[in-house]
Amino acid sequence: xxxxxxxxxxxxxxxxxxxxxxxxxxxxxxxxxxxxxxxxxxxxxxxxxxxxxxxxxxxxxxxxxxxxxxxxxxxxxxxxxxxxxxxxxxxxxxxxxxxxxxxxxxxxxxxxxxxxxxxxxxxxxxxxxxxxxxxxxxxxxxxxxxxxxx
Amino acid sequence: xxxxxxxxxxxxxxxxxxxxxxxxxxxxxxxxxxxxxxxxxxxxxxxxxxxxxxxxxxxxxxxxxxxxxxxxxxxxxxxxxxxxxxxxxxxxxxxxxxxxxxxxxxxxxxxxxxxxxxxxxxxxxxxxxxxxxxxxxxxxxxxxxxxxxxxxxxxxxxxxxxxxxxxxxxxxxxxxxxxxxxxxxxxxxxxxxxxxxxxxxxxxxxxxxxxxxxxxxxxxxxxxxxxxxxxxxxxxxxxxxxxxxxxxxxxxxxxxxxxxxxxxxxxxxxxxxxxxxxxxxxxxxxxxxxxxxxxxxxxxxxxxxxxxxxxxxxxxxxxxxxxxxxxxxxxxxxxxxxxxxxxxxxxxxxxxxxxxxxxxxxxxxxxxxxxxxxxxxxxxxxxxxxxxxxxxxxxxxxxxxxxxxxxxx
Numbered sequence: 001x002x003x004x005x006x007x008x009x010x011x012x013x014x015x016x017x018x019x020x021x022x023x024x025x026x027x028x029x030x031x032x033x034x035x036x037x038x039x040x041x042x043x044x045x046x047x048x049x050x051x052x053x054x055x056x057x058x059x060x061x062x063x064x065x066x067x068x069x070x071x072x073x074x075x076x077x078x079x080x081x082x083x084x085x086x087x088x089x090x091x092x093x094x095x096x097x098x099x100x101x102x103x104x105x106x107x108x109x110x111x112x113x114x115x116x117x118x119x120x121x122x123x124x125x126x127x128x129x130x131x132x133x134x135x136x137x138x139x140x141x142x143x144x145x146x147x148x149x150x
Numbered sequence: 151x152x153x154x155x156x157x158x159x160x161x162x163x164x165x166x167x168x169x170x171x172x173x174x175x176x177x178x179x180x181x182x183x184x185x186x187x188x189x190x191x192x193x194x195x196x197x198x199x200x201x202x203x204x205x206x207x208x209x210x211x212x213x214x215x216x217x218x219x220x221x222x223x224x225x226x227x228x229x230x231x232x233x234x235x236x237x238x239x240x241x242x243x244x245x246x247x248x249x250x251x252x253x254x255x256x257x258x259x260x261x262x263x264x265x266x267x268x269x270x271x272x273x274x275x276x277x278x279x280x281x282x283x284x285x286x287x288x289x290x291x292x293x294x295x296x297x298x299x300x301x302x303x304x305x306x307x308x309x310x311x312x313x314x315x316x317x318x319x320x321x322x323x324x325x326x327x328x329x330x331x332x333x334x335x336x337x338x339x340x341x342x343x344x345x346x347x348x349x350x351x352x353x354x355x356x357x358x359x360x361x362x363x364x365x366x367x368x369x370x371x372x373x374x375x376x377x378x379x380x381x382x383x384x385x386x387x388x389x390x391x392x393x394x395x396x397x398x399x400x401x402x403x404x405x406x407x408x409x410x411x412x413x414x415x416x417x418x419x420x421x422x423x424x425x426x427x428x429x430x431x432x433x434x435x436x437x438x439x440x441x442x443x444x445x446x447x448x449x450x451x452x453x454x455x456x457x458x459x460x461x462x463x464x465x466x467x468x469x470x471x472x473x474x475x476x477x478x479x480x481x482x483x484x485x486x487x488x489x490x491x492x493x494x495x496x497x498x499x500x501x502x503x504x505x506x507x508x509x510x511x512x513x514x515x516x517x518x519x520x521x522x523x524x525x526x527x528x529x530x531x532x533x534x535x536x537x538x539x540x541x542x543x544x545x546x547x548x549x550x551x552x553x554x555x556x557x558x559x
Contacts, residue, residue: 003502004557012558035498035514036528064528066496067558111498146475146491147525149300 003102004067011071016078020137021060026126027135029063030118032110037065039073041118042135045085045126056080056088059119062138066111068100073115075099085123091116154456157448158538160188171508177543180510182327182355182487182534184377187441191381194440198433205429207406221432224439225422231442232353232362232372234389241388241395241422242430246354247277249373249388250321252425253350256398257319257371258285267316269347271296271304272524273326273333276517278352282321296322298524302329302479310341317347324362325355328516328530330461330487331479332356339369348394354378358536359457359486361450364389376434380536381441385434388425395421402427453537457486460535464488464544471551477530489516489530492551495558497531503554509547 021027021042029040044058059080061073079099080088093113097104104112158164163186169176178186204214206221222237229237243249258281262268268282272295286293294312296304304322313320320342325332339349350371353362357374364372371394376385390398400407400418407427409417418424445453461484468474473493478484492500497513504511512532515522522528533547 002506004499009557033515033519035496036522037496038528066498068498108498108502147477147527147530 003104003108005102008067008071008100008102011074012067015061015070015074017060017074018062018138019060020062021058021135022137023058024060024135026122028118028121028125030114030121032065032069032114035066035111037063037069037111037114039063039065039069039114039118040135040138041073041077041080041115041122043080043119043122043126053084056083056085061115061118065114066108068102068104068108069111069114072096072100072112073118076115076119080119088119088123091119152448154460154537154540158540160190160444161186161538162189162192163187164538169508171506174508177507177509177546179533179535179539179543179547180512181536181539182330182378182532183512184383185358185380185536186538187382187437188380188444190444191437191440195382195433195437198436202436203433206432207423217432220439221430221435224435224442227439227442228387231446232357232364232374232389233366234364236392238420238422239389239392239395241390241425242435243386243388243425244384244431245377245386246352246373246375247281247386249386250277250350250352251281252388252401253371253390254281254285255401256425257348257394258282258289260397260399262286262289262291262318264290265316266291266318267294267312267314268292269294269296269309269312269317269320269322269342271309271322271333272298272521273304273323273328273331274321274518275323275327275352275354276519277354278321278323278350279520282319291318292316298331298521302326302331302477303483304331304333306334306337309338313341313345313347315345317342317345319348319350321350321352323352323355324357325353325359325485325487327355327487327534328489328518328521328532329477329479330355330485330489330534332360332483332485335367335369339367343368355485355487358445359450359453370394376438376441379438379441380444381438382434384431385438390421392421395425398425400424400427404428448537456537456539457535460539460541460544461486461488463541464533464535467544467548468551471548471555473555474551477525486536487532487534489532491527491530493555493558495554497529499558500531500551500554503557504547504550507546507550507553509543509550511547 024042027042059077206218348370358379372389377383404427477489501513
């Protein structure tokens with residue numbers, strides 16, 4: 001089975017929720033040094049006016065990487081919006097693989113789940129001292145392209 | 151002499167049915183990572199287990215003597231292969247990484263002092279960088295780095311500048327695993343010796359592609375790995391000049407490496423046994439012996455001609471692909487390795503598309519993360535070849551790369 005399904009390629013080429021989130025309340029970055037993938041998940045957490053429960057009202061991602069990591073991050077941000085932090089804690093690596101619905105080889109697994117780990121990190125780190133500053137904007141980075149002139 | 155198409159038949163993996171993918175033949179372009187093995191190597195390993203399996207060195211019975219003779223024959227063969235002075239200058243390890251670590255723990259411990267300097271280049275594989283980072287940390291010494299120039303060759307002017315009386319060791323690759331760059335070893339070694347520094351040549355990439363003559367080079371240490379030389383995994387070689395090895399302390403302690411042991415103290419054997427504690431990979435070493443025979447039979451002339459022909463062909467064909475960027479040194483310094491980037495497509499995606507056509511290439515940082523950082527890219531795609539690769543392999547790869555462009559555009 002092809003891993004580059006139409007859906008994966010669509011999310012890769014036309015990513016949803018990509019870019020900075022100026023009013024983010026927390027964010028976190030994860031990278032995979034093996035392939036140079038870097039994903040940052042930005043979240044805005046607000047109290048639901050009706051229930052008083054905390055909910056993700058906005059989610060975006062920044063980063064660079066292979067088609068799998070980018071598509072996965074984009075799909076995940078859609079999934080996160082409207083969920084409570086507790087619900088996000090319960091999302092597993094397996095859930096991400098189901099969401100992508102493609103055969104993921106062990107070597108590519110890390111690419112796929114990088115975004116989930118960044119999202120969970122953003123939740124655990126929120127409120128901590130280093131998160132008091134607003135989340136930075138997204139650096140324009142490319143997955144590959146021409147190497148720099150040395 | 152047989153051409154690469156005929157030589158490919160010596161490598162059974164290419165005719166193995168289960169290796170085919172949707173009827174597509176295996177195209178293997180990752181020899182810089184590890185090479186395929188000819189039938190003769192596989193046979194040598196099974197032959198050893200079928201006809202000579204016994205532990206070496208201390209056995210009194212015929213079978214052990216036979217194994218010992220065969221094992222020591224490979225040591226002699228290895229010495230001849232790189233033109234070492236004596237077989238005692240050849241130490242068997244697990245791989246190049248272990249060979250370099252052996253040196254780092256023995257030479258590093260004994261001879262590197264505070265404020266001493268070790269020089270490496272930006273072209274080094276992590277295996278010839280990280281062990282030295284650790285040595286300088288332990289010893290409060292300094293690591294100096296020869297930068298590369300825009301043509302992916304080491305900046306020799308810089309080298310001569312950083313070389314100083316403080317330099318104790320220069321650890322340099324003979325061929326970059328990322329760019330295929332052949333380094334000017336003679337110049338590096340001569341200059342280092344003038345400052346009384348020793349030189350370790352990491353020959354992992356070049357050993358199966360060009361003739362090595364450690365005496366002509368006058369390098370002090372040389373390392374290589376069997377598995378990158380058509381031989382099995384699990385066998386590496388450290389060459390060291392006799393008097394230098396004699397001066398080094400052992401690296402690992404235990405069986406085989408001793409002269410005599412009393413309850414509270416021991417006397418160690420002479421090199422090379424001093425550095426070969428425990429039962430070695432005897433079967434693998436037999437396979438390595440067969441790999442050396444195979445390379446000798448084909449000859450470096452044929453290997454180098456094929457490398458050169460294929461490199462030129464690949465550069466020509468790849469250059470025709472729109473949006474490709476080749477990271478290669480000038481042709482006269484190039485080995486059988488071509489790193490490239492293709493448009494904005496992540497190398498992992500390129501490799502995954504090629505894999506669907508049963509083409510094996512490497513994508514990643516190639517154990518050279520500092521180099522990738524310098525280039526400002528996370529990874530490259532890399533093809534590398536050996537004697538079993540043909541121009542048709544390159545054609546099919548180019549077709550597959552065009553497919554990748556279509557998918558990700």
